[in-house]
Amino acid sequence: MNWHMIISGLIVVVLKIVGMTFFLLYFPQIFAKSNVGFIPTENYRTACPRGWDFNQERCFLLSTSELSWKKSRDFCETEGSTLAIVNTPEKLKFLQSITGAEKYFIGLLYQHAEKRWRWINNSIFTGKYVNAPHFSKDLDLPQEIRPEILGFVLEE
Structure with missing residues (x-):
C-alpha cells in the first residue's frame, strides 16, 4: 500500500x-x-449612509433623480432629511465643490405673502452665503410650483 x-x-x-x-x-x-451601509468618515464616531458626503458633522447627498422643488422636498422628508440649507460660507464652499457647474435645488422657498425668501427651516434668507443672481424678489411664481425639474441636495 x-x-x-x-x-x-x-x-x-x-x-x-x-x-x-x-x-x-x-x-x-x-x-x-443590508438596506443601510455605513462608511467611516472623518470622525469615526460619526457615519453617513453609503454614498453620502460628510462635511462639518452633517451628511449630504446629491440626488441622481430630477424632480420639481416640491417633490424634491417631499422625497427628502421621506428619507428623514431636508433639502440643504446654505447658512455658512464653509457649507457653501463644500456644496460648490461637490456640485460643480450643475444646478441643484436647495431648501430655499419664496414666500409671496411676505415677499421674501425663507429657508425650509423658516429662517430668513439674507443672501449672505448664497451667490445666486437668479434669486429674484419679484418672482411671478412661488418656488414650490415653478416648473423646473432639477436634481437636489439632501442634508441629514
Whole structure:
C-alpha cells in the first residue's frame, strides 16, 4: 500500500472539511443583505449612509433623480432629511465643490405673502452665503410650483 497517497488524500479531505466549515460559518456575514451601509468618515464616531458626503458633522447627498422643488422636498422628508440649507460660507464652499457647474435645488422657498425668501427651516434668507443672481424678489411664481425639474441636495 502506498502510504504517501493515503496521507495526501487525508490532508485533502481535512482541508476540504475545514474550508467548508469556515464557509458555512461566515457565509451569512459575507453575503448578508443590508438596506443601510455605513462608511467611516472623518470622525469615526460619526457615519453617513453609503454614498453620502460628510462635511462639518452633517451628511449630504446629491440626488441622481430630477424632480420639481416640491417633490424634491417631499422625497427628502421621506428619507428623514431636508433639502440643504446654505447658512455658512464653509457649507457653501463644500456644496460648490461637490456640485460643480450643475444646478441643484436647495431648501430655499419664496414666500409671496411676505415677499421674501425663507429657508425650509423658516429662517430668513439674507443672501449672505448664497451667490445666486437668479434669486429674484419679484418672482411671478412661488418656488414650490415653478416648473423646473432639477436634481437636489439632501442634508441629514
